[in-house]
Amino acid sequence: MERLHIAFFGPTNSGKSTLVNAICGQEVSLVSPVPGTTTDPVRKIAELPDLGPCVLIDTAGMDDNSTLGAERQRLTRAVMDETDVAVLLDPSLLQQFKDAGIPSVVYTRGQSVASLLERIAAVAPREESRYLTGNLVKEGSSVLLVMPQDKEAPKGRLILPQVQILRELLDRGCVPHSCTDKSLTAAIASLGGKPDLVITDSQVFGLVNRTIPADWALTSFSVLLAAAKGDIKVFTEGARAIDALRPGGRVLIAEACTHVPDTEDIGRVKIPAMLRRRVGDLTVDVSAGNNFPEDITPYSLIIHCGACVANARLVRSRIRKAVAAGVPITNYGLAIAYLQGILPRISMP
Numbered sequence: 349m350e351r352l353h354i355a356f357f358g359p360t361n362s363g364k365s366t367l368v369n370a371i372c373g374q375e376v377s378l379v380s381p382v383p384g385t386t387t388d389p390v391r392k393i394a395e396l397p398d399l400g401p402c403v404l405i406d407t408a409g410m411d412d413n414s415t416l417g418a419e420r421q422r423l424t425r426a427v428m429d430e431t432d433v434a435v436l437l438d439p440s441l442l443q444q445f446k447d448a449g450i451p452s453v454v455y456t457r458g459q460s461v462a463s464l465l466e467r468i469a470a471v472a473p474r475e476e477s478r479y480l481t482g483n484l485v486k487e488g489s490s491v492l493l494v495m496p497q498d499k500e501a502p503k504g505r506l507i508l509p510q511v512q513i514l515r516e517l518l519d520r521g522c523v524p525h526s527c528t529d530k531s532l533t534a535a536i537a538s539l540g541g542k543p544d545l546v547i548t549d550s551q552v553f554g555l556v557n558r559t560i561p562a563d564w565a566l567t568s569f570s571v572l573l574a575a576a577k578g579d580i581k582v583f584t585e586g587a588r589a590i591d592a593l594r595p596g597g598r599v600l601i602a603e604a605c606t607h608v609p610d611t612e613d614i615g616r617v618k619i620p621a622m623l624r625r626r627v628g629d630l631t632v633d634v635s636a637g638n639n640f641p642e643d644i645t646p647y648s649l650i651i652h653c654g655a656c657v658a659n660a661r662l663v664r665s666r667i668r669k670a671v672a673a674g675v676p677i678t679n680y681g682l683a684i685a686y687l688q689g690i691l692p693r694i695s696m697p
Contacts, residue, residue: 351393351401352472353659355427357445358437360409363457367435368392368406371461389427389638397462398469405431410441426638429665430658433472435464480516480572482697484545484565487521492539494548494556496529498612508656509569513547532559545695547572550654550681551614554688567695570654570681575697577660578652578679579667584696586670586678587686589649595628597648602666603636604658614680615653622687640666650677 356364369375372394390406407427408420428434434445434452445452451471455464485491495510506514517524525543527535529552542564548556550568557566574583593599601615612618620632635641644650650670655663670677678686685691 350659351403352399353403353405353430353432353661354399354435354468355389355405355407355431355433356435356437357407357410357424357428357441362409362437364409364437365390365406367437367455367464368404371396371404371465389423396465399465399472410438422642423638426640429638429640430662432659432661433468435468478576479520480513480576480697481520481545481547482572482575484567484695484697485517485520485522489517489520489522489544490539490541491517491522491524492535492543492546493517493524493526494529494532494535494546494552495526496549496552498551509573509654510549512656513569513572529555532556536560550684551618553681553684553690557688557690557693565695566690566693567697568681568685570679571685571694571696573654573656574679574682577655577658577663579664580696582667582671583652583678583682584691586649586651586676587682587691589676589678590623590626590683590686592676593623593627593630593648595630597627598631598633598646599623600641600644600647600650601632601634602640602650602652603634604653604655604662605637615651619651619680619683622684626687640669644670644673644675647675650675651683652677652679654680 356368358364368390372392389408392404394402394404396402405427407424410421410424428445428448428450431450434450436442436445436452436454439454442452442454451473453464453467453471493510493514495506514524514526525535525539532555536559542561545565545567546556546560548566548568550570553568560566574580599620601619603615616634620630623632624630652663652666667677682691685694
């Protein structure tokens with residue numbers, strides 16, 4: 349999710365797959381003279397000179413007129429939302445990508461891979477390095493992490509946001525203390541004093557809020573991700589739009605990843621249940637991965653996941669679409685905090 353996403357666009361049989369293979373030095377995408385050989389986006393993780401860790405994305409032809417061409421073109425357009433740099437094999441596409449605000453380079457046949465990578469490096473966006481925890485902590489800060497391990501948590505591993513935050517705290521010279529929701533009381537007793545910050549999984553916001561003293565600073569993994577990858581102000585206003593929901597309304601739960609949901613799924617089970625208890629009957633749709641709807645106007649609210657596996661470009665693209673369509677958008681952590689009446693308490697970086 350923090351890798352530079354480089355996508356290749358052009359007509360069918362223009363050499364996109366051949367170029368991706370040449371950059372990687374291996375067969376990543378199938379190559380043939382048959383039009384429409386690449387049907388779905390193909391992703392390859394690679395380490396590239398002067399660019400570092402990247403994701404290369406090969407796409408179907410933007411002029412694919414085969415039986416499934418319209419669907420393939422839809423998937424190709426969806427890739428644009430996560431593209432940090434576009435490599436175009438057709439100069440006529442340049443204005444389209446410029447209008448979309450996507451840095452682009454045009455590849456000319458015969459250009460060396462080294463030369464192309466230099467041009468990509470020249471236009472690649474360079475975001476200022478920042479901490480997820482922002483100014484909420486400093487060297488020596490004591491931080492309590494509340495990390496429930498339910499059925500949705502991967503066996504034997506922590507979920508990605510927990511790993512990221514824990515590593516960041518160690519890198520910043522902080523003193524992290526970890527517990528689950530079930531051992532929270534014991535963890536508080538073992539601290540011997542007030543921590544500088546409590547970071548919790550959003551799904552146990554209510555429990556943690558009731559358990560810790562009122563003067564302890566509180567936030568969540570999801571809120572920190574919302575500030576780092578999205579627009580915390582837009583998301584906060586979107587959470588307040590929950591008050592405008594009415595019975596019969598329609599809400600979109602937008603997930604950036606694809607996973608098989610379980611009975612304790614926060615986005616598909618817990619948040620919809622919270623909304624229905626507050627509002628009444630609602631239609632709740634779910635989009636996963638890149639299947640974000642092209643038309644979002646039927647929705648009264650979009651609630652996005654923390655996007656731990658998505659890059660900032662994707663999240664901000666979806667925010668722009670929501671704002672343009674006049675549809676409020678928020679994320680899991682802020683929505684849950686608002687539903688539980690504790691949003692004013694939440695610390696934001």
